[in-house]
Amino acid sequence: MKKIGLEIHCQLTKLESKLFCKCKADYRSLPTNSNTCPICIGLPGSLPLLNRKAVEKAAMISLALECKIPERISFFRKNYFYPDLPKNFQITQYNAYGPTSIGYEGKIGIEDKEIRIRRIQLEEDPGRLIYEGSSEKTLITLIDYNRAGAPLVEIVTEPDFESPRQVRIFLNVLADLVENIGVADPYLEGALRVDGNISTGSGNRVEIKNVGSFRDIEKALHFEITRQQSLLDRGIPIQAETRHWDEARKITISSRAKEEEEDYRYLPEADIPVVMIDKNIIVEIQKQMPESIIAKRDRYIKKYGMPVQVANVLASDKFYSDLFEKAHSEINAKEVANIITTDLMGFADTREKKLELKISATHISDLANAIINNGITRNSGKIALQEMIKTGKTLSDVTLGLDLGHVSDTNYLEQIINEVFKEEEKAVIEARQNADTVNYLVGKVMQKTKGKADPTITIEIIRKKLSN
Numbered sequence: 001m002k003k004i005g006l007e008i009h010c011q012l013t014k015l016e017s018k019l020f021c022k023c024k025a026d027y028r029s030l031p032t033n034s035n036t037c038p039i040c041i042g043l044p045g046s047l048p049l050l051n052r053k054a055v056e057k058a059a060m061i062s063l064a065l066e067c068k069i070p071e072r073i074s075f076f077r078k079n080y081f082y083p084d085l086p087k088n089f090q091i092t093q094y095n096a097y098g099p100t101s102i103g104y105e106g107k108i109g110i111e112d113k114e115i116r117i118r119r120i121q122l123e124e125d126p127g128r129l130i131y132e133g134s135s136e137k138t139l140i141t142l143i144d145y146n147r148a149g150a151p152l153v154e155i156v157t158e159p160d161f162e163s164p165r166q167v168r169i170f171l172n173v174l175a176d177l178v179e180n181i182g183v184a185d186p187y188l189e190g191a192l193r194v195d196g197n198i199s200t201g202s203g204n205r206v207e208i209k210n211v212g213s214f215r216d217i218e219k220a221l222h223f224e225i226t227r228q229q230s231l232l233d234r235g236i237p238i239q240a241e242t243r244h245w246d247e248a249r250k251i252t253i254s255s256r257a258k259e260e261e262e263d264y265r266y267l268p269e270a271d272i273p274v275v276m277i278d279k280n281i282i283v284e285i286q287k288q289m290p291e292s293i294i295a296k297r298d299r300y301i302k303k304y305g306m307p308v309q310v311a312n313v314l315a316s317d318k319f320y321s322d323l324f325e326k327a328h329s330e331i332n333a334k335e336v337a338n339i340i341t342t343d344l345m346g347f348a349d350t351r352e353k354k355l356e357l358k359i360s361a362t363h364i365s366d367l368a369n370a371i372i373n374n375g376i377t378r379n380s381g382k383i384a385l386q387e388m389i390k391t392g393k394t395l396s397d398v399t400l401g402l403d404l405g406h407v408s409d410t411n412y413l414e415q416i417i418n419e420v421f422k423e424e425e426k427a428v429i430e431a432r433q434n435a436d437t438v439n440y441l442v443g444k445v446m447q448k449t450k451g452k453a454d455p456t457i458t459i460e461i462i463r464k465k466l467s468n
């Protein structure tokens with residue numbers, strides 16, 4: 001019996017400022033140690049001031065994960081000594097005397113399983129340690145405090161996962177969810193970080209830290225299951241400990257005996273008073289929450305008759321569902337969804353590639369309309385799309401430039417069809433007896449015209465010739 005639980009750190013990357021000061025929440029790309037002030041580096045006499053927007057965003061995550069939100073929230077000091085922590089304590093939340101963290105007792109469904117959320121807490125990110133030097137002797141550790149105090153939400157699950165695969169699915173669902181509600185960009189480096197804890201059989205709990213990506217957490221858990229099982233098989237007890245994931249060697253390494261909660265000496269943060277959460281504010285936030293991924297998916301299926309798979313893929317991706325919303329009309333919705341999910345998503349599947357796309361909603365709706373009105377074939381449409389992505393040119397410019405326009409010249413098409421009839425005598429006889437086999441001849445015409453023949457006119461001419 002395996003039990004896996006997760007602690008996910010999600011940065012609130014859409015905020016302007018840090019959790020307790022006016023320094024920028026977006027510390028990336030700033031010169032080292034330039035994004036600091038007396039508050040976030042903990043100089044004596046400085047006082048933290050809670051960022052109201054951070055509480056609202058954290059409440060949005062709590063609502064999206066169906067958590068309860070307490071009437072009052074409070075903050076604690078988690079004491080530990082580490083160079084990335086300038087104050088020697090981290091301001092976080094702690095449910096020692098009843099629930100006072102921004103969310104508790106929530107849940108999230110993945111496939112046919114429900115994962116319970118134990119709590120959601122708001123806390124500050126520590127600074128960043130940068131290791132340089134190639135060998136142990138030359139190794140130096142540099143510290144960048146630009147990240148210290150950045151707003152972070154920690155999501156703690158119950159140990160409900162039974163396999164590393166479930167963990168990966170859950171993390172993908174969670175990443176889509178925080179992106180959809182507009183609190184974080186989960187694809188920014190370090191924006192979503194995961195620690196896993198795992199116990200096998202009656203063995204002790206082992207924590208895995210320092211895992212860089214979703215794919216690696218799955219690998220790290222697999223490794224850990226095998227390691228623990230082989231220890232148990234040999235009658236060796238499993239130590240409660242914290243292990244680090246070694247990305248290069250793809251193994252977990254023991255780093256220290258696991259700290260217990262009491263080791264942190266949690267103290268109430270006296271510099272931040274208890275914050276009352278007005279019920280009306282929660283009602284307001286609930287009203288402003290964007291449509292959930294599940295509701296969006298159901299709308300796509302019901303309103304536009306999209307296949308479940310297409311609706312699922314489209315609704316889960318905020319970037320592409322936003323594009324769909326802007327590009328579609330009542331008439332071309334299915335075609336727009338088709339272009340986005342079958343062609344566009346294949347061309348641009350990473351954050352970087354999405355940002356490089358030179359197209360707007362107009363490009364997509366023009367293309368969908370052209371396909372519906374037989375102005376361009378699907379095949380040529382695909383080529384046109386690739387060109388529009390790279391150049392940002394309009395559909396008509398691209399079709400002209402690449403000669404992708406429709407062949408609807410009847411004389412020319414008749415000539416091609418005559419050729420096909422000569423070459424495919426057997427198929428012609430068959431089509432005369434069974435009208436359903438006509439598509440084979442249409443396909444041959446498409447081959448000869450490189451997919452540019454107007455399908456409606458082509459079928460018309462073929463039918464006429466067959467009935468002669």
Ligand SMILES: [Zn+2]
Binds near residue numbers: 018022
């Ligand atoms: Zn600051």
